[in-house]
Amino acid sequence: GEDVEQSLFLSVREGDSSVINCTYTDSSSTYLYWYKQEPGAGLQLLTYIFSNMDMKQDQRLTVLLNKKDKHLSLRIADTQTGDSAIYFCAALSNNRKLIWGLGTSLAVNP
Amino acid sequence: EAGVAQSPRYKIIEKRQSVAFWCNPISGHATLYWYQQILGQGPKLLIQFQNNGVVDDSQLPKDRFSAERLKGVDSTLKIQPAKLEDSAVYLCASSQGGTGELFFGEGSRLTVL
Numbered sequence: 001g002e003d004v005e006q007s008l009f010l011s012v013r014e015g016d017s018s019v020i021n022c023t024y025t026d027s028s029s030t031y032l033y034w035y036k037q038e039p040g041a042g043l044q045l046l047t048y049i050f051s052n053m054d055m056k057q058d059q060r061l062t063v064l065l066n067k068k069d070k071h072l073s074l075r076i077a078d079t080q081t082g083d084s085a086i087y088f089c090a091a092l093s094n095n096r097k098l099i100w101g102l103g104t105s106l107a108v109n110p
Numbered sequence: 111e112a113g114v115a116q117s118p119r120y121k122i123i124e125k126r127q128s129v130a131f132w133c134n135p136i137s138g139h140a141t142l143y144w145y146q147q148i149l150g151q152g153p154k155l156l157i158q159f160q161n162n163g164v165v166d167d168s169q170l171p172k173d174r175f176s177a178e179r180l181k182g183v184d185s186t187l188k189i190q191p192a193k194l195e196d197s198a199v200y201l202c203a204s205s206q207g208g209t210g211e212l213f214f215g216e217g218s219r220l221t222v223l
Binding site for chain 1: 114150151152153154155166201203209210211212213214215216217
């Protein structure tokens with residue numbers, strides 16, 4: 001069935017770039033999303049990319065999509081301690097179901 | 111613009127008791143979702159409403175969980191009777207057009223003892 005996979009943990013130093021990776025199985029996915037969840041809070045939409053794009057930049061965030069390999073990445077430039085959170089990748093399938101990854105826990109060390 | 115409101119934020123009950131969670135979506139959002147998030151896992155869709163009709167409840171344990179969205183606005187999710195494995199955060203989200211752009215509430219954390 002449809003699946004989205006992410007690595008579970010990432011640790012970076014403050015000021016470095018973070019790259020969070022995601023792979024998905026449904027090649028008909030139309031939109032791909034990155035959500036952020038801070039401790040004790042709900043999820044917050046960070047950014048998304050349409051499947052006919054290969055890159056989207058929004059301030060410190062860069063999303064890269066390799067549709068052939070079904071690989072999505074989120075790059076956070078100049079990572080700050082406030083970026084420490086869990087980042088979820090999600091893919092919108094053709095039947096409009098949102099398939100979620102398990103989340104990548106990002107730890108930013110001073 | 112007010113966000114998605116959920117209550118209560120925290121609830122502790124004993125197994126076999128019942129509990130209800132309430133959600134008020136963003137005004138004008140036709141689609142409402144209830145998700146279950148167990149610690150360390152991604153959100154699992156329990157039920158999706160479009161206005162007051164059910165779009166997807168395939169993962170809702172219907173023997174103990176029920177949800178309704180009267181008048182196509184706010185919604186309640188009920189668990190009766192609760193089991194230990196129901197301990198989780200119950201997230202409500204809404205969207206305008208059933209896209210993946212969801213707006214989440216802060217969640218209701220349930221602990222079943």
